[in-house]
Amino acid sequence: MNDILKLIANCVENGKIDRNTPYPPGMKGQDGADELTRLALDSGIKPEQILDGALVPAMAVVGDKFSRKEIYVPQMLMSAKAMNGAMKHLKPYFSTGETKRKGKVIIGTVAGDLHDIGKNLVAMMIEGGGWEVIDLGVDVSSEKFLKTIDENPGAFIGLSALLTTTMENMKKTVAAIREKHSGLKILVGGAPVTKEYCERIGADFYSPDPQGAVNYLKQFAE
Ligand code: B1M
DSSP: OOHHHHHHHHHHHHTOOOTTOOOSGGGTTSOOHHHHHHHHHHTTOOHHHHIIIIIHHHHHHHHHHHHTTSSOHHHHHHHHHHHHHHHHHHHHHHSOOOSSOOOEEEEEEBTTOOOOHHHHHHHHHHHHTTOEEEEOOSSBOHHHHHHHHHHSTTOEEEEEOOSTTTHHHHHHHHHHHHHHOTTOOEEEEOTTOOHHHHHHTTOSEEOSSHHHHHHHHHTTOO
């Protein structure tokens, strides 16, 4: 791995957001994910390389450490903040779609679930693919999805879930949408979600990554 990518990954793993944040004490005064990502982009490293070569693998390391009880929720949160510090520099590259929008996509993390890093990435990439994205955020109830669908008839729906417990809420949301709007296309994703689960709950498409969602939507572009 390129040196600067290693440094960025190290910041995300250790929750070093930017130069001014005193956490972690051992990295006080050093550049964080924020400054290093800017530097990497300015030195010509592609946004996709930063995402796939540093940020995503670093979050996987964080998840593994959490599973092994080597770190706890506060550290995981600092890592998420460091990732966001980097993501703010990548967003403009991923979300510069064509001016004319291809249609609308309503996206959100399902009820009970506060994870938004993956969902934000998917939203950015879909926006970059030329779609208008209505991002409802995290912990989104079925009612909120239904209300937004009423306000945006014909929109595509994207649901994200990161917890095995909230996959059940994904199922409930798909059922609630199907009951009122049988023809809408529903995309699902998130680490514990699979193609089989997508089929079982009656959603239309499962993608393990943002690009898969963008590619699926292409066939419906107006
Ligand atoms: Co949480 N967390 N977390 N967490 N967290 C996981 C998910 C976990 C796997 C960690 C672990 O145990 N190894 C575990 C879930 C276990 C399970 O259910 N099987 C877990 C747990 C247990 C919890 C808490 C319950 C911990 C606690 O409180 N005891 C708690 C739950 C809070 C809640 O939601 N109610 C919790 C809290 C948190 C933080 C708030 C601290 C923080 C989230 C901050 C934030 O998102 N703003 C956090 C984090 C950071 C993680 C890990 C470390 C990283 C998640 C992440 O951002 N990954 C995670 C471990 C891991 O995933 N390795 C973990 C990077 C991101 C780019 O990937 O989100 O998978 P991902 O998205 C991908 C794809 O899945 C896909 O595209 C994205 C880009 O490639 N994708 C879609 C996602 N949505 C899609 C939608 C699509 C298509 C593709 O179409 C619509």
